[in-house]
Amino acid sequence: MQLQFLGTGAGMPSKMRNTSASLVNLTAEGYGYWLFDCGEATQHQILHTSLKPRKIEKIFITHLHGDHLFGLPGLLSSRSFLGGDEPLDLYGPPGLKEWLVKTFEMTNTHLTYTVNFHEIKEEGLLFEDAHFKVFVKELAHVVPSYGYRIEQKPLLGKLLIDKAVAAGVPRGPLLQKLKEGQDITLENGHIVRSEDVTGELQKGFTIAILGDTKYCKSAIELAEKADIVVHEATFDNTMGDLAKEYGHATIGDAAQVAKAANAKTLIANHISARFLPSDIEHFKQQGQATFEAIYVAEDFTCFEWRDDKLIELKD
Numbered sequence: 001m002q003l004q005f006l007g008t009g010a011g012m013p014s015k016m017r018n019t020s021a022s023l024v025n026l027t028a029e030g031y032g033y034w035l036f037d038c039g040e041a042t043q044h045q046i047l048h049t050s051l052k053p054r055k056i057e058k059i060f061i062t063h064l065h066g067d068h069l070f071g072l073p074g075l076l077s078s079r080s081f082l083g084g085d086e087p088l089d090l091y092g093p094p095g096l097k098e099w100l101v102k103t104f105e106m107t108n109t110h111l112t113y114t115v116n117f118h119e120i121k122e123e124g125l126l127f128e129d130a131h132f133k134v135f136v137k138e139l140a141h142v143v144p145s146y147g148y149r150i151e152q153k154p155l156l157g158k159l160l161i162d163k164a165v166a167a168g169v170p171r172g173p174l175l176q177k178l179k180e181g182q183d184i185t186l187e188n189g190h191i192v193r194s195e196d197v198t199g200e201l202q203k204g205f206t207i208a209i210l211g212d213t214k215y216c217k218s219a220i221e222l223a224e225k226a227d228i229v230v231h232e233a234t235f236d237n238t239m240g241d242l243a244k245e246y247g248h249a250t251i252g253d254a255a256q257v258a259k260a261a262n263a264k265t266l267i268a269n270h271i272s273a274r275f276l277p278s279d280i281e282h283f284k285q286q287g288q289a290t291f292e293a294i295y296v297a298e299d300f301t302c303f304e305w306r307d308d309k310l311i312e313l314k315d
Contacts, residue, residue: 001026001152001205002313003228004302005269006045007037010234010248011067014273017299018045019067022209022230022269024150025051029131032057036148036209036230042071043078048300054084058127060134061092062211063145064099073103080112087114091126091136093144094119120146131204137222139213141247146211149222152204156181156194164197205305208263212270214244215253223261228303228310231257232270233296236279237286251283255290265293265310267303 002025009017019039026034032055035042046053053075061069069092079088090096097117103109120126120136126148127134135149159179169175169192174184183193208223209230223229231254235243243250249257251268258266268287275283280296287294295303295312302313 001029001207001305002302003207003230003267003305004049004051005297005299006042006049007039008269008271008297008299008301009067010232010270010272012273013040016277017271017273018042019070020062020270021045021071022297023051023056024207024209027055029152031131034150035059037062037068037211038070038072038075039067040070043075045299046075052082053079054082054086056084056088057086058089058091060148060209061090061096062147062209063141063143064093064095065143065212068211069096069099072100073107073109076100076111076115077109080110085113087116089116089118089127091118091134091148092120093146094121135222137218139211139218140216141212141214145213145247147213147219147222148209149226150207150209152206154201155204157199157201160197160199164192167192167197169197203308208261212248214247214249215256219257220260223257223263226261226263227305227308228265228267229254229258229261229263230267230269230297233268233283233287234270234272236275236283251287251294252290255287255294258294259291265295266291268294268296271296 004023006021007018013019020037021039021042022036024034035056123137126136133151136146139145139147177184178194181194185191206226207228208226210219232249233251233254234248235250237250237252240250254268284296304311
């Protein structure tokens with residue numbers, strides 16, 4: 001799984017940071033892309049990457065502030081032009097469907113695919129399939145704002161080839177079926193069960209991607225023992241009162257959430273434009289006083305979760 005940041009700024013675009021958008025790339029897991037928020041010019045940001053908009057399968061909007069969704073109409077339109085014809089699932093707060101439908105009606109925009117709207121009606125399990133669960137909770141902002149927790153279900157254990165061969169399984173496609181969790185029947189009628197020739201189930205990854213919020217209990221619950229927590233850090237620790245007034249978090253608040261949740265790593269996001277590149281190391285150190293494993297996201301930063309570790313990919 002890879003996590004790529006397309007916009008890491010707060011409120012409005014700046015020369016260094018675009019508005020909010022991050023993309024979970026699940027192609028290695030046999031899926032496409034899941035996009036979280038879609039601020040203005042997100043599709044322009046994608047043009048500077050190797051990502052393909054037509055592979056976006058799901059979009060999750062955290063709240064109805066413009067810096068988190070003004071890029072949505074354009075991106076969905078371009079997905080049509082670029083050959084995206086598979087249905088797309090769109091999750092977000094009540095009012096999202098009305099806003100988008102009216103925008104398309106007023107601009108005479110027609111999509112070549114179906115958008116399945118899933119407006120959040122209650123907290124809890126939002127989506128589940130054979131491989132993933134997504135949970136949602138409301139956070140603490142000036143408008144309804146949500147956080148999402150993505151849990152990958154346990155993965156099949158490694159195939160124990162020596163055991164399989166000893167059970168009479170010939171090399172070839174039958175071994176692959178066992179590896180995929182399927183039981184098989186040999187030519188002599190003997191049944192070989194996948195669980196008998198594979199190792200223990202392996203833990204999947206868990207990511208919490210949180211919308212705009214001040215420090216709150218819901219953020220901690222969504223981040224509980226997560227491998228990666230993406231938390232806003234609009235302000236530094238000297239601006240705590242301003243952060244609370246506007247329903248935002250400091251880097252210290254984000255670190256407190258990660259620590260209280262026993263998370264493995266924290267990626268600070270949604271950074272105010274007042275912080276220049278020269279300020280970021282000190283900004284990061286403020287958070288590390290509480291929680292050591294902190295990264296500060298920049299536009300186009302890409303991370304990979306591999307072998308139970310977060311790796312920042314370099315160009």
